[in-house]
Amino acid sequence: MKILNKINCMIFKCNLFNLKQSAKVFFLFIIFVFVFSSCKKEQKNEEIAPTDNLALDSIVATKRNIASFEEIYITAYTRGKNINYKWTTNHGTMVGQDSITVKYWACWSCIGVNTIKCEISNEFGSISDTLNVNVHM
Amino acid sequence: MKTKILLLISMFFIFNKLIFGQCCSAGNPVGGDGSNVGLNKKALRVSVMYKYSLSQVYFHNESQVDVPFTDKSYFDYNNLSITYGLLNRLSLHSEIGYFIDKTQKLNMNNENIVINSNGLGDLLFNARYTLIKTVKPISQLVLSAGARFPIGAFNEEINGVAIPMSLQPSSGALKYNTSAFYSRKRIENKIGFTIFTLFENSRTINQDYLVYKYGNYFQFSLAGSYSISKNFIFIANAKFELRAKDEREFGLKIESTGSRVVYFNPQILYSIKTKWNIIFMTDIPIYKYVNGYQLTNKFSFQIGLSRNISFRYQK
Numbered sequence: 026m027k028i029l030n031k032i033n034c035m036i037f038k039c040n041l042f043n044l045k046q047s048a049k050v051f052f053l054f055i056i057f058v059f060v061f062s063s064c065k066k067e068q069k070n071e072e073i074a075p076t077d078n079l080a081l082d083s084i085v086a087t088k089r090n091i092a093s094f095e096e097i098y099i100t101a102y103t104r105g106k107n108i109n110y111k112w113t114t115n116h117g118t119m120v121g122q123d124s125i126t127v128k129y130w131a132c133w134s135c136i137g138v139n140t141i142k143c144e145i146s147n148e149f150g151s152i153s154d155t156l157n158v159n160v161h162m
Numbered sequence: 163m164k165t166k167i168l169l170l171i172s173m174f175f176i177f178n179k180l181i182f183g184q185c186c187s188a189g190n191p192v193g194g195d196g197s198n199v200g201l202n203k204k205a206l207r208v209s210v211m212y213k214y215s216l217s218q219v220y221f222h223n224e225s226q227v228d229v230p231f232t233d234k235s236y237f238d239y240n241n242l243s244i245t246y247g248l249l250n251r252l253s254l255h256s257e258i259g260y261f262i263d264k265t266q267k268l269n270m271n272n273e274n275i276v277i278n279s280n281g282l283g284d285l286l287f288n289a290r291y292t293l294i295k296t297v298k299p300i301s302q303l304v305l306s307a308g309a310r311f312p313i314g315a316f317n318e319e320i321n322g323v324a325i326p327m328s329l330q331p332s333s334g335a336l337k338y339n340t341s342a343f344y345s346r347k348r349i350e351n352k353i354g355f356t357i358f359t360l361f362e363n364s365r366t367i368n369q370d371y372l373v374y375k376y377g378n379y380f381q382f383s384l385a386g387s388y389s390i391s392k393n394f395i396f397i398a399n400a401k402f403e404l405r406a407k408d409e410r411e412f413g414l415k416i417e418s419t420g421s422r423v424v425y426f427n428p429q430i431l432y433s434i435k436t437k438w439n440i441i442f443m444t445d446i447p448i449y450k451y452v453n454g455y456q457l458t459n460k461f462s463f464q465i466g467l468s469r470n471i472s473f474r475y476q477k
């Protein structure tokens with residue numbers, strides 16, 4: 026109780042917090058959050074044509090037509106050095122297995138034709154490709 | 163003092179975060195602070211809240227179903243909200259949350275899989291207008307409208323692999339909401355009641371290959387409060403939630419989304435010298451109907467602290 030009272034006194038009874046400041050705090054709070062979020066925008070590498078420096082030859086799945094919660098493995102075959110991989114999907118779940126393979130499955134709310142995208146990048150730029158997997162009950 | 167009693171009774175709505183079940187995770191708190199309690203001019207209220215939610219049970223329609231794997235989904239969530247009385251009948255409200263931990267633990271084919279994320283959630287901003295306000299009895303009717311902005315983390319990944327949408331801290335969608343709140347209590351009575359209704363509509367997420375629209379959300383709550391003592395109030399709240407099916411590309415309805423759930427959430431409020439308010443509450447689902455198959459909420463609890471400050475008589 027004493028601690029709460031002390032905090033109360035520190036925050037609200039001192040002169041730091043008057044009426045004008047309270048309104049400012051309210052709106053600064055909103056502005057701060059907007060600015061904070063806009064700063065998080067990702068920088069994208071420029072997409073390039075495939076060369077020996079960087080190429081995504083194919084994306085291969087162990088199965089393309091699966092039931093819900095059935096697990097498959099998707100592998101990206103690439104050329105180049107120091108490649109970073111980025112895997113995304115519009116529906117379903119993926120877990121990385123090794124540097125070039127992910128495990129994929131989809132729950133009941135992900136039934137349909139789902140797109141898996143693999144984007145690779147290094148100092149020469151980036152390349153992406155997609156693969157569709159049909160998920161049924 | 164009378165106003166403070168009304169505010170105290172209304173406090174439970176401040177922390178009344180809503181949870182909706184999703185197929186793959188515990189879901190997101192949605193729908194704003196759920197209250198619409200109006201403040202007097204030049205009054206400020208700051209609230210912080212912590213919430214834990216666990217989803218562990220799969221349902222098909224009204225029945226629990228066994229699945230050939232274990233799936234546990236939970237989150238720890240913090241929330242900060244600020245409300246300011248701009249005019250006598252008009253208040254502005256804003257809030258934002260942070261997921262300390264949003265996790266899904268699976269055991270599939272004897273392999274343990276853990277997927278988790280953390281980060282900033284959505285930002286809510288709304289305006290509240292007090293249409294009716296009386297002293298005898300103490301009553302308040304407040305209408306509200308606002309939006310929830312998806313400013314938080316929605317591109318979280320683990321080792322270059324994006325985590326599912328349902329585990330992202332932000333919902334990813336701009337959502338509009340409107341609500342009405344009514345509270346009434348006779349001064350001489352220890353018992354009061356409140357009614358709250360909320361409607362939320364989501365815009366379509368259109369990001370890369372993801373086209374997704376959350377279903378419309380409707381909530382109706384009816385609560386009775388009982389003043390145990392000067393500082394203690396017990397609230398029994400019944401909450402009905404209705405969520406329509408989500409849609410994906412080409413307006414395709416997703417079968418295993420949408421639900422009807424009734425919760426009982428008892429709450430205890432404690433005020434310290436009518437300045438600080440502490441609340442503890444739990445959400446216990448007592449009836450669930452889900453479309454298709456979905457992971458549903460088992461329970462959640464939350465604890466919150468708030469402070470009301472009036473600057474009206476300050477120099």
